[in-house]
Amino acid sequence: MNKPLNSYDAVLLDLDGTVLRGAQPVAEVPDVISELRRAGQVLQFITNNAARAPEEVAEQLTAIGIRTAPEEVLTSAQAAAALLTSLLPADSAVLVVGTAALAAAVRSVGLRPVDTASEQPVAVVQDHSPKTGWAQLSEACLAIRGGAKWVACNIDRTLPTERGLLPGNGAMVAALQAATDREPKVAGKPARPLLDTAMGRMGAQHPLVVGDRLDTDIAGARAAGLDALLVLSGVSDAVATLAAPREQRPTYLGADLRVLRGPLDETRIQPRPGWRVEFDQATGDLLLSSDGSSKDPLDAVRTLCAAWWGECSGPVQVRACDDTSAKALEAVGLA
Numbered sequence: 001m002n003k004p005l006n007s008y009d010a011v012l013l014d015l016d017g018t019v020l021r022g023a024q025p026v027a028e029v030p031d032v033i034s035e036l037r038r039a040g041q042v043l044q045f046i047t048n049n050a051a052r053a054p055e056e057v058a059e060q061l062t063a064i065g066i067r068t069a070p071e072e073v074l075t076s077a078q079a080a081a082a083l084l085t086s087l088l089p090a091d092s093a094v095l096v097v098g099t100a101a102l103a104a105a106v107r108s109v110g111l112r113p114v115d116t117a118s119e120q121p122v123a124v125v126q127d128h129s130p131k132t133g134w135a136q137l138s139e140a141c142l143a144i145r146g147g148a149k150w151v152a153c154n155i156d157r158t159l160p161t162e163r164g165l166l167p168g169n170g171a172m173v174a175a176l177q178a179a180t181d182r183e184p185k186v187a188g189k190p191a192r193p194l195l196d197t198a199m200g201r202m203g204a205q206h207p208l209v210v211g212d213r214l215d216t217d218i219a220g221a222r223a224a225g226l227d228a229l230l231v232l233s234g235v236s237d238a239v240a241t242l243a244a245p246r247e248q249r250p251t252y253l254g255a256d257l258r259v260l261r262g263p264l265d266e267t268r269i270q271p272r273p274g275w276r277v278e279f280d281q282a283t284g285d286l287l288l289s290s291d292g293s294s295k296d297p298l299d300a301v302r303t304l305c306a307a308w309w310g311e312c313s314g315p316v317q318v319r320a321c322d323d324t325s326a327k328a329l330e331a332v333g334l335a
C-alpha cells in the first residue's frame with residue numbers, strides 16, 4: 001500500500017455496511033485493514049450500534065480476521081456515557097432504556113444505572129433493545145416529564161435485518177418525543193459527540209471519516225468539518241449520492257474499502273478523465289458521454305456528481321450519449 005492517506009492523521013471507520021455485511025466482512029476488508037495498519041495508519045472503528053460492548057465487537061472483528069483491541073472500537077453507548085458525564089455529577093442515577101452493554105457503559109464512567117422513575121434518575125439514556133416495550137418507555141416518560149435530562153445513543157429510524165427494515169432507536173425515541181414534547185441530545189452520527197469522542201481519544205485533528213450512509217456517516221463528518229469517503233457497500237447507492245443535499249455530500253467515493261489501496265485523490269468527487277457531462281437545456285437532464293478511455297463506472301458517477309452539485313441538488317435524470325456511458329450507468333443503477 002502506497003500510503004494513500006498520509007494527509008490524514010487517523011481513519012474513522014463505520015462498521016455495518018462498511019467493514020461488515022451482517023456477520024461477514026465486506027470483500028477483502030481484513031486484508032485492506034492489515035495493509036493500512038502496516039503502512040502506519042491509525043484506525044478507529046466507530047458505530048452508532050450501541051447494543052454490543054466494545055470488547056464483543058473487537059472479538060467479532062478479530063474472529064473474522066481483523067485483529068482489533070477493544071480500545072480501537074467506539075460505540076454510541078460510550079459516546080452517550082461520555083456526554084452524560086459532561087452533564088451530570090459523579091454517581092448520578094441514570095435510567096437506562098436499552099441493553100446491558102449500555103448499562104455497563106454508564107457504569108464505567110462512574111454513573112449509576114437504574115430501571116425505574118421511582119429511583120429518581122436525573123437523566124435518561126436510550127438505545128435500541130428488542131426488549132424495550134411500553135413498560136420501559138413509561139418509566140422513561142415519567143422521568144423526562146419529571147425534569148430528567150435525555151440522551152439518545154442514536155436516532156437511526158430503522159434497523160436493517162434479514163426480514164427487512166424494523167423500528168430502530170429513532171422510532172422509539174419518537175414515541176417518547178410524542179409523549180413528552182421534549183427533544184433528546186444525540187450522541188451518535190450525524191451528531192458530533194461520537195466523532196468528537198473518537199478524535200479526542202486518538203488525539204486526531206484531521207481524520208478521514210469512512211462510511212456507507214449519507215445521512216449519518218457523511219452528514220456527521222460534514223457537520224464536523226471533516227473529509228469523508230462514501231463506500232457503496234452498504235445502504236447508500238449512486239442514485240442517492242447524486243441526489244444528496246449539500247450537507248450530505250462526501251469528498252471521495254468508492255465501491256468499498258479496497259479503494260484505500262490506491263491514491264485517494266483518484267476517488268475524489270471531481271471531473272474524471274474520459275468522461276464528460278453536459279446539461280440538456282430542454283429537459284434539465286444530465287447527458288453523460290465517454291471518450292472510451294475510462295471503463296470505471298464510478299469515475300462516471302464522480303464526474304456526474306461534480307457537475308450536478310456545482311449547480312443544483314436533488315434527484316436528476318441521467319442519459320447516456322454512447323454505449324460506454326450506457327454500460328456505466330447500468331452498472332451503478334443510474335440507467
Ligand SMILES: [Mg+2]
Nearest residue numbers: 014016017212
Ligand atoms: Mg454503516
